[in-house]
């Protein structure tokens with residue numbers, strides 16, 4: 001079976017006309033080898049010494065070199081060494097008139113395929129040539145297969161990596177789904193409770209106000225009623241937050257100019273800001289492109305962020321509100337550039353929202369407050385996450401939803417003790433009515 005295979009390969013080699021270089025200083029031997037091997041189907045060239053052989057070899061690499069060991073100038077062993085330096089794939093058969101164990105070992109050590117004794121039996125020589133060429137071809141094919149195998153392995157590895165990535169994403173999405181299902185359930189429940197609480201709270205507030213109107217009340221009772229009123233106000237705020245969190249309001253989109261809307265919001269919060277000794281610095285870029293949005297919702301998002309800023313600057317501070325036109329993803333940076341913005345979700349996952357080179361609108365709110373611990377950065381947007389004794393933890397989550405509903409993204413950069421920047425990036429209005 002193996003013999004038949006070798007025979008078939010031998011035939012193929014001749015058909016492909018394997019190239020042979022016969023190197024011998026005796027013309028008679030060169031001629032006879034050349035004639036017989038050409039008849040056998042090989043492409044044969046001859047050289048009378050090592051130098052001539054090297055010149056021929058540099059012109060074209062032969063598949064096999066048949067070299068006499070004893071030649072003037074460069075001997076067969078040296079020639080074998082030089083050829084292997086140029087092309088280690090070339091088979092070299094060494095022929096010698098004197099058998100010497102040393103030279104045979106040297107030749108084999110240098111990579112000779114066979115060591116043949118003179119007088120040469122032409123049939124044996126032919127078989128040696130054929131088997132050397134078959135070995136060479138098998139080696140080449142093997143190398144090709146190995147290369148292919150490596151490529152396949154590499155591809156498999158990258159498929160495996162992709163799969164691992166997809167699995168991770170799937171797991172994350174699954175977790176998010178479970179979380180949002182839970183939140184939806186909580187939302188519905190909270191909406192119901194908030195709705196039920198709303199009426200009694202209004203009644204309590206009304207009655208307390210009535211009692212407060214009675215001017216004959218002693219100071220202690222009046223004080224108690226004032227405390228009741230404050231707590232009712234707080235409860236009403238919580239109810240309001242819960243309601244806007246669970247209610248999916250219909251959007252009324254119109255082209256919006258960010259600067260006047262921000263100014264309006266700042267004016268609205270004027271009392272709260274000055275009461276907390278907060279100075280507002282505006283850095284509004286003039287002639288901003290418009291965005292498409294729902295003014296009320298956007299204002300709510302701004303109010304939530306400014307309220308947080310106020311609450312973070314207990315001893316007063318500076319709130320900087322800035323607007324700018326950004327030219328693509330790489331142009332987005334926070335006001336101070338001192339900290340990196342982290343976007344939720346990441347900018348890279350928002351290619352559809354924030355294009356690479358398109359124009360976007362950036363609105364920054366920067367405070368000089370207490371800052372957010374880095375472990376809380378991503379949690380800050382989660383519903384019900386709060387570090388405040390009286391917070392509902394819904395402000396930023398509502399803001400995040402509003403920004404998302406406007407095809408925007410929200411990012412935060414914060415340093416403990418230094419302050420926080422919230423950046424909102426929105427696509428600009430393309431001129432179409434919403």
Ligand SMILES: Nc1ncnc2c1ncn2[C@@H]1O[C@H](COP(=O)(O)OP(=O)(O)OP(=O)(O)O)[C@@H](O)[C@H]1O
Nearest residue numbers: 308309312371380386387391392393394395396420
């Ligand atoms: N500007 C800020 N500076 C420091 N911490 C902030 C800032 N904005 C948000 N945070 C942190 O993020 C948390 C979540 O904010 P979020 O507005 O969602 O809820 P809250 O302010 O705690 O409660 P609510 O807004 O419902 O009254 C805050 O409790 C606070 O720890």
Ligand SMILES: [Mg+2]
Nearest residue numbers: 304308395396
């Ligand atoms: Mg808040």
